Amino acid sequence: xxxxxxxxxxxxxxxxxxxxxxxxxxxxxxxxxxxxxxxxxxxxxxxxxxxxxxxxxxxxxxxxxxxxxxxxxxxxxxxxxxxxxxxxxxxxxxxxxxxxxxxxxxxxxxxxxxxxxxxxxxxxxxxxxxxxxxxxxxxxxxxxxxxxxxxxxxxxxxxxxxxxxxxxxxxxxxxxxxxxxxxxxxxxxxxxxxxxxxxxxxxxxxxxxxxxxxxxxxxxxxxxxxxxxxxxxxxxxxxxxxxxxxxxxxxxxxxxxxxxxxxxxxxxxxxxxxxxxxxxxxxxxxxxxxxxxxxxx
Amino acid sequence: xxxxxxxxxxxxxxxxxxxxxxxxxxxxxxxxxxxxxxxxxxxxxxxxxxxxxxxxxxxxxxxxxxxxxxxxxxxxxxxxxxxxxxxxxxxxxxxxxxxxxxxxxxxxxxxxxxxxxxxxxxxxxxxxxxxxxxxxxxxxxxxxxxxxxxxxxxxxxxxxxxxxxxxxxxxxxxxxxxxxxxxxxxxxxxxxxxxxxxxxxxxxxxxxxxxxxxxxxxxxxxxxxxxxxxxxxxxxxxxxxxxxxxxxxxxxxxxxxxxxxxxxxxxxxxxxxxxxxxxxxxxxxxxxxxxxxxxxxxxxxxxxxxxxxxxxxxxxxxxxxxxxxxxxxxxxxxxxxxxxxxxxxxxxxxxxxxxxxxxxxxxxxxxxxx
Numbered sequence: 001x002x003x004x005x006x007x008x009x010x011x012x013x014x015x016x017x018x019x020x021x022x023x024x025x026x027x028x029x030x031x032x033x034x035x036x037x038x039x040x041x042x043x044x045x046x047x048x049x050x051x052x053x054x055x056x057x058x059x060x061x062x063x064x065x066x067x068x069x070x071x072x073x074x075x076x077x078x079x080x081x082x083x084x085x086x087x088x089x090x091x092x093x094x095x096x097x098x099x100x101x102x103x104x105x106x107x108x109x110x111x112x113x114x115x116x117x118x119x120x121x122x123x124x125x126x127x128x129x130x131x132x133x134x135x136x137x138x139x140x141x142x143x144x145x146x147x148x149x150x151x152x153x154x155x156x157x158x159x160x161x162x163x164x165x166x167x168x169x170x171x172x173x174x175x176x177x178x179x180x181x182x183x184x185x186x187x188x189x190x191x192x193x194x195x196x197x198x199x200x201x202x203x204x205x206x207x208x209x210x211x212x213x214x215x216x217x218x219x220x221x222x223x224x225x226x227x228x229x230x231x232x233x234x235x236x237x238x239x240x241x242x243x244x245x246x247x248x249x250x251x252x253x254x255x256x257x258x259x260x261x262x263x264x265x266x267x268x269x270x271x272x273x274x275x276x277x278x279x280x281x282x283x284x285x286x287x288x289x290x291x292x293x294x295x296x297x
Numbered sequence: 298x299x300x301x302x303x304x305x306x307x308x309x310x311x312x313x314x315x316x317x318x319x320x321x322x323x324x325x326x327x328x329x330x331x332x333x334x335x336x337x338x339x340x341x342x343x344x345x346x347x348x349x350x351x352x353x354x355x356x357x358x359x360x361x362x363x364x365x366x367x368x369x370x371x372x373x374x375x376x377x378x379x380x381x382x383x384x385x386x387x388x389x390x391x392x393x394x395x396x397x398x399x400x401x402x403x404x405x406x407x408x409x410x411x412x413x414x415x416x417x418x419x420x421x422x423x424x425x426x427x428x429x430x431x432x433x434x435x436x437x438x439x440x441x442x443x444x445x446x447x448x449x450x451x452x453x454x455x456x457x458x459x460x461x462x463x464x465x466x467x468x469x470x471x472x473x474x475x476x477x478x479x480x481x482x483x484x485x486x487x488x489x490x491x492x493x494x495x496x497x498x499x500x501x502x503x504x505x506x507x508x509x510x511x512x513x514x515x516x517x518x519x520x521x522x523x524x525x526x527x528x529x530x531x532x533x534x535x536x537x538x539x540x541x542x543x544x545x546x547x548x549x550x551x552x553x554x555x556x557x558x559x560x561x562x563x564x565x566x567x568x569x570x571x572x573x574x575x576x577x578x579x580x581x582x583x584x585x586x587x588x589x590x591x592x593x594x595x596x597x598x599x600x601x602x603x604x605x606x607x608x609x610x611x612x613x614x615x616x617x618x619x620x621x622x623x624x625x626x627x628x629x630x631x632x633x634x635x636x637x638x639x640x641x642x643x644x645x646x647x648x649x650x651x652x653x654x655x656x657x658x659x660x661x662x663x664x665x666x667x
Contacts, residue, residue: 192381193349198396198447199370208395212386 019141024059035276042269042283053266060270070271072246073254075159081229084168089221092170093214096180097206110181117175125238129154129213135242154240161190164248172228176221184210215294217232219286230275251275299358300483301346301451306355308345309507315341317507320356323451323500328477328496331506334530339487341597342504343453346485348372359451374451377442378581379459381436383428383443390424391413393442414442417476434465438472445476452477453485458493470497491531495519503527519555521621525628528553528621534584534596541622543567543591544615549625558585558619559597561605567612571595573605587613 003279047053099110116124131138131220132153135143139150155164187210195205233252236242242249242257259268299322302666309315316338323329331339344350346357356365364372383392390411397407400588415421418438428436433546437457444452457473458466474497477484488494494501495515503510503526504520511523522528528536541550564570571587583603587595605611622631 152305188380188382189383190380190382191380193347193369194378194384194443195395195399196349196369197347197374197376198399200395200399204399209384209386215386 006163022193023202036267038272038276041265042171042273044266046264046266050091056266060266061274064267064274067255067267069246069249073249073251076247076249077230077251079159080165080168080232081226082174083162083165084112085222085225087230088169088172089176089218089225091169092093092180093218093220095173097175097183099209113174115174115179116171117178119171120237121171121204121234125167125235128163128170128235129239134161147216154248155244157244160244160248164232164235167239168232172225176225177218179221185215187213188291219290219294223286224284227279230279247248300327300360301329301485302356303342304356304358304360306342306345306352308341308350308352313570314338314346315507317505317511317549321502321509321512325360326481327500328474328476328498329486329622330489330498330501331485331487331504332494332530333489333502333510335489337504338507339489339504340455341377341507343455343485343487347374347376347453352592372451374453375447375449375450376453376458377440377444377455381428381440381460383439385428388425388427389420389431389439389442392428392439393446396443396447410446410448413653414446417445417479418442418472425433434469435468436456437461437465441469441473441476443628445480448480450481450483452484454484454487455642456487458488458490466493466513473497473619491533495531496597503530521630522553523630525551525553525623528595528623529597534598534619535594537595538593538623539569539589539595539615540591541625543589544620546622550626550631551623552615553623554615554622556618557598558616559595559602560614560616561585561597561599562612562614564610564612567614569613569615570610571613573607573609573611575607576603577607578602579658587611589613 043055043057044053044155045056045059095113099106099113119127134140134152134155137153139153143151151159153159191209192205195209200208220269230251232250233256235277236248236250236253240248242253252275253276255268258264258271301321301323302418303321306319307315307317309317319342330340333339341350345352345358346359347368348364348371352365356363358364359372359374361471372580375629382483384395387395393414394411396409402410411424412421415424418441419443420435423431423435423662428439431439438461440457444454454473458469463471473484475574476482486494486497495518498515500512500598501518502512505526511518511527513521518527518531521534522531526536526648529537532555533568536553536555537559541548541552544552548554563569567593569591569592571592574586574588576583576585581598582601585597585599585605587597595613623629624631
């Protein structure tokens with residue numbers, strides 16, 4: 001009796017592990033192990049053939065905190081996030097509200113908004129390179145019509161980061177709009193009718209009914225936008241390569257530079273760990289604190 | 298002076314559906330049901346009155362004021378939706394006073410009205426719950442409370458009971474009637490359930506394919522249906538229709554009569570000989586489904602238990618004073634029965650529960666109306 005029971009229990013356990021294994025293997029190979037290896041690497045010194053790597057403790061982090069470029073890149077990334085996230089989310093919401101209303105060419109408008117997201121990042125960046133080209137780029141030509149002098153948008157330390165921000169907003173807003181649009185379409189139309197009969201204005205309805213019902217989507221988009229803000233790298237390769245004088249360099253680009261241009265893997269690993277920790281903390285804040293205030297249906 | 302008046306109202310989509318040339322008047326404080334099968338335009342009519350749809354032709358007057366061009370908010374009415382349309386992120390109390398807040402009514406007044414309607418609808422203690430934490434019946438009450446708290450003289454209800462189970466439906470039906478009387482509301486109530494329409498209303502509008510088939514009190518609709526459609530839509534089981542030739546009438550007529558007017562005698566001694574298809578013993582009465590080649594939905598309701606066998610042939614007596622004559626071509630009522638048509642008709646014809654198990658003759662009708 002006991003044998004049969006044990007056998008059955010083992011069979012079930014095996015069954016469970018089998019179901020679990022695809023996700024477990026993939027996550028271990030591409031997420032858990034790399035994170036752990038990065039953490040370990042960040043604690044060891046940079047090894048060469050003559051001086052093998054030795055345990056350095058927090059030495060790499062101290063070195064990083066003394067690096068002015070790191071602080072500049074972190075500051076750049078912060079400005080970049082603070083500008084692109086709110087603006088692209090607000091634009092996405094406005095576009096979604098508009099694309100959700102009864103318009104003649106609704107399908108066309110929705111597609112048009114979504115196009116930037118469909119374009120490959122490199123192609124999109126090349127497109128914007130033409131816009132930003134000094135003197136004969138579209139932006140400068142339009143500016144010239146109104147008598148403005150030529151501006152080297154990507155070549156000036158004052159404008160390079162903002163030029164990158166504009167490209168990101170252009171790309172992200174359409175993507176986020178799709179989420180907002182999907183959420184708007186789950187709001188039953190009779191809520192609008194009930195609010196109409198009560199005499200609620202369009203603005204009151206949007207503020208008191210639509211926005212609260214969109215909160216889960218907003219939270220989801222916020223998490224995505226934050227992750228994206230430390231993930232941007234491909235535009236930089238095409239547009240500025242982080243220059244001029246690091247003014248448009250973002251954290252992932254700097255990590256890439258450290259790892260593959262300067263071959264300073266421990267520094268890159270230390271930065272990666274810091275980014276991971278920051279993202280983890282933000283995600284925890286969002287899901288533990290903001291989540292309580294969000295109504296899920 | 299009527300309180301609500303519709304004048305040749307038309308709203309169609311590409312020339313079909315919707316309502317066409319509807320005219321109607323309603324006194325203040327009356328309970329009006331709009332009854333009809335699905336797709337007959339009854340919801341469109343309600344939405345036109347509410348201002349959620351714009352008519353292509355015709356006018357709407359509420360309390361003497363032409364509201365045809367006014368938006369819903371300015372028509373001074375409240376509405377209960379079929380889906381209840383409760384705001385899912387707001388609590389019961391916030392849902393109820395949403396409109397009062399929008400109209401900037403003072404807090405003290407808001408609180409007073411809130412506690413009043415919560416008491417009236419039996420929702421005390423649930424103020425802080427979200428709609429998702431309520432049962433179907435409670436949600437329905439919140440929707441009613443939201444309509445009642447507005448204190449508007451006209452209340453529109455769009456199939457408010459259709460999402461409730463049969464037992465709750467009965468209870469809420471009574472609540473609606475009580476609420477309407479207490480607040481002296483004029484109610485326009487859309488339903489496809491004749492039981493609800495008959496038991497709630499002072500006046501019933503029966504609709505068919507966007508037009509009004511008949512308007513009248515529930516008793517009028519039951520006793521003198523204006524057409525074979527009305528005859529077969531109202532009553533459970535509905536009126537039996539018999540080809541008049543089989544009963545010896547001259548001309549193109551169809552004879553209609555209520556099942557309770559029929560009595561049975563041994564075969565060969567009645568007006569027709571019919572076969573018993575099925576019978577149901579219901580305690581107070583026995584219902585029989587009968588078959589005759591010239592009759593459609595022939596049924597009989599006999600008082601008390603009856604001793605018959607399915608398949609047995611019986612004689613059917615059809616008293617001439619209960620016969621209603623319909624034109625076989627147009628279906629409209631033509632001739633008065635010779636004597637008082639109510640002579641043998643039951644006092645309260647409306648079935649108490651619209652969703653009682655249907656008899657065999659009713660199944661076909663309900664299928665058609667769905």
